[in-house]
Amino acid sequence: MVAQGFSVDLNKPLVFQVGHLGEDYEDWVHRPIVTKEIPRFFANGFMECLTRTVWWVVPVIWLPVVFWCLTISIRMGNTLPQLVPLVSSGILLWTMIEYSLHRFLFHMKTKGYWGNTIHYLFHGCHHKYPMDGLRLVFPPAATAIICVPFWHLLHLLMAPSAAPAVFGGGLLGYVIYDCTHYYLHHGHPSKHPAKHLKRYHLNHHFKVQNKGFGITSSLWDIIFGTLPPAKTSHQKN
Template structure:
């Protein structure tokens, strides 16, 4: 159980490091992750194909089983899978509850305000540790990248999101 929890926590750090360095450092722009991540930012609703994620998880899992054992590996991969589901849902569905609303503001600040901040997707912990945490104010969302849940049929920001997001 301790190994599972440690594995799960380790993923939150990897999530931060991979995103910050592989996703946003110029030196890694041409790597497979870098290329996919640039496209995610440019297109907004683009996500790397599932087979690449499965390949990544299998490779990482095989390595970790050998190095750290099964409990740690299962914990880390479960945490990774949760991250994948949550990140996709931030983009595709509006958030409910304090966490859902916070996580979207945190992540869309990274997308639309300052890509050098808020690299953690599911938690603020590692941004706070490494000094890249940015508090959010009204987030300017480009019209062509607008999330489907943010606007009504006429293309205007839904009332419940007014003040938190604005179109630019």
């Protein structure tokens, strides 16, 4: 691929190449390569390994943490019926975070070397290689780093017994999100709502990339006016 005189060699590690695309990075990264081959990011084997995560690691690592959070909340006095609205609010909060991250961080416009490089690592790689199954879910270390400030923020804003339950609900929402996202790319749903969600998400990848930022739900796209045009979003992919 040639942009501003710079050619990205797809047969070499990509991460430290894409920054050189400058203003043409945006166009390049949104021209997807649909292949199940796994592109190489780094020449260093250890760094390369850190970028690859199999999907089932997400529920295996984080569902026990969800259970631990709910257990703490119960031990602090909440009953099971009281947990329902707390966990539900956490899941709803996650859908808002999911939408906001996807729209404002993962789709930020970049043109500088390091901006392009960081964006490619965060999300650009997924748009360039949407079928890369090892870079579709968040690496656990990255998730843990993001979780820490949210844990402390919730404890500042609400009762000590409620915060763990809301956090657990948010974490459960994240697990549902990452597993759903993987399934929408690699599964073959034949019935709604999964079939609709797959069509909705692939529409974002291949047709209207500045709309349709919700993964598990189109709720916030509806509220904030980023719903794709009706005719486009219902076309078959």
